[in-house]
Amino acid sequence: MELPxxxxxxxxxxxxxxxxxxxxxxxxxxxQTPLIRLRRVIDHLPDSVTVYAKAEHLNPGGxxxxxxxxxxxxxxxxxxxxxxxxxxxxxxSGNTGIAYAMIGAALGLPVTLVMPANAxxxxxxxxxxxxxxxILTDAMEGTDGAQRHVRALVAADPTRYFYPxxxxxxxxxxxxxxxxxxxILDQTDGRITHxxxxxxxxxxxxxxxxxxxxxxxxxxxxxVQPASPLHGLEGMKHMETAIVPGIYDPDLPDATLxxxxxDAHAMTRRLAREEGLxxxxxxxxxxxxxxxxxxELEAGVVVTILCDTGMRYLxxxxxxxx
Amino acid sequence: xxxxxxxSVTIHIPTPLRSFTGGSASVEVTGQTVGxxxxxxxxxxxxxxxxxxxxxxxxxxxxxxxxxxxxxxYLDRDATAITPGAELSIVPSIAGGR
Numbered sequence: 240m241e242l243p244x245x246x247x248x249x250x251x252x253x254x255x256x257x258x259x260x261x262x263x264x265x266x267x268x269x270x271q272t273p274l275i276r277l278r279r280v281i282d283h284l285p286d287s288v289t290v291y292a293k294a295e296h297l298n299p300g301g302x303x304x305x306x307x308x309x310x311x312x313x314x315x316x317x318x319x320x321x322x323x324x325x326x327x328x329x330x331x332s333g334n335t336g337i338a339y340a341m342i343g344a345a346l347g348l349p350v351t352l353v354m355p356a357n358a359x360x361x362x363x364x365x366x367x368x369x370x371x372x373x374i375l376t377d378a379m380e381g382t383d384g385a386q387r388h389v390r391a392l393v394a395a396d397p398t399r400y401f402y403p404x405x406x407x408x409x410x411x412x413x414x415x416x417x418x419x420x421x422x423i424l425d426q427t428d429g430r431i432t433h434x435x436x437x438x439x440x441x442x443x444x445x446x447x448x449x450x451x452x453x454x455x456x457x458x459x460x461x462x463v464q465p466a467s468p469l470h471g472l473e474g475m476k477h478m479e480t481a482i483v484p485g486i487y488d489p490d491l492p493d494a495t496l497x498x499x500x501x502d503a504h505a506m507t508r509r510l511a512r513e514e515g516l517x518x519x520x521x522x523x524x525x526x527x528x529x530x531x532x533x534x535e536l537e538a539g540v541v542v543t544i545l546c547d548t549g550m551r552y553l554x555x556x557x558x559x560x561x
Numbered sequence: 562x563x564x565x566x567x568x569s570v571t572i573h574i575p576t577p578l579r580s581f582t583g584g585s586a587s588v589e590v591t592g593q594t595v596g597x598x599x600x601x602x603x604x605x606x607x608x609x610x611x612x613x614x615x616x617x618x619x620x621x622x623x624x625x626x627x628x629x630x631x632x633x634x635y636l637d638r639d640a641t642a643i644t645p646g647a648e649l650s651i652v653p654s655i656a657g658g659r
Contacts, residue, residue: 355653357625357652378652378653379573379576379652381575381653383576384576467612468577468612469577469612469624469653470623470654471623473654477577480576480577480580500622500623501615501622556634557622557623
């Protein structure tokens with residue numbers, strides 16, 4: 240008996256997806272980012288205290304989100320949840336969407352992204368340049384509204400979509416457990432004493448912290464949240480007023496620091512002007528918090544994350560202040 | 562229209578701030594400009610004030626206020642005049658956008 244043509248095509252495409260496509264050179268460039276020692280923004284601190292920033296903005300998609308996006312796509316292929324003919328769909332305020340769109344383009348995988356209508360023009364143009372389809376939801380509902388919309392679309396047509404659901408997918412934090420965390424240990428020769436990272440999906444903080452604690456439970460891991468529920472810190476979540484991600488473990492942080500949007504913006508400007516690092520506001524929040532942690536130390540090695548490139552925020556007003 | 566008349570307008574409150582308005586998704590206020598309407602909003606719901614205004618009383622730079630579909634940054638900011646029945650929205654920042 241002959242197989243239906245579609246089954247033959249499926250087998251061929253599946254073979255291609257599994258072997259050749261995941262070998263794409265662009266995907267090989269995800270991870271292994273430099274660890275950059277900050278100098279001028281901590282020149283008030285003694286030499287015994289160092290602060291390093293993991294330059295995740297140098298991933299090929301311009302953000303830390305390349306790691307979980309690739310990890311969730313790999314996990315989807317491995318489990319069979321992602322198969323040829325399916326469309327990847329997710330709610331994303333930007334960077335994860337850009338990572339999906341980039342990886343999807345490299346793999347020949349259709350990508351549909353749902354985001355609030357007030358996502359920036361730059362973001363929408365980047366996503367469209369990679370060939371992704373955009374669905375815009377009510378700006379008043381924020382990213383939570385986009386998440387609800389994706390769930391409704393997937394529930395209505397479950398066979399059509401592969402929904403990685405970055406907020407509830409263990410492959411998200413595992414990207415950092417297996418990638419970012421070991422890289423930080425290698426790059427600091429295991430000398431790291433403090434890790435500081437903002438919470439969005441909480442994937443970066445959760446994965447890196449679990450890896451660091453497995454290496455040495457004495458490493459202090461401090462999460463960063465916006466000081467107010469109404470904030471301008473792209474990708475960060477104010478947990479008390481947001482839909483809490485399923486992968487978030489509230490017992491994991493040793494402490495939580497609250498950073499105002501204004502302080503994050505001020506540090507974002509300083510990183511550009513004093514360190515030559517053009518990064519976004521969540522990176523500014525991370526470094527502002529890392530500096531606060533460092534200021535309390537007599538000696539230590541503090542590591543934080545530069546989440547994304549500042550090129551994505553050039554039309555924002557905050558560069559002009561000061 | 563005499564300057565003393567009051568203009569009643571609706572301000573839509575985004576989900577993250579509704580805990581400061583007793584859960585209300587919108588609040589009726591009065592004012593002839595966006596600035597006056599927002600001041601009336603924080604008079605009615607004082608817990609909102611630190612989220613919208615700096616300590617020296619300026620609207621926080623990242624707070625997005627729309628009149629209908631127009632961002633007040635491209636109108637007359639705080640001084641933007643509003644007409645009776647206008648719909649104002651406080652819109653959460655997203656993705657480096659407005």
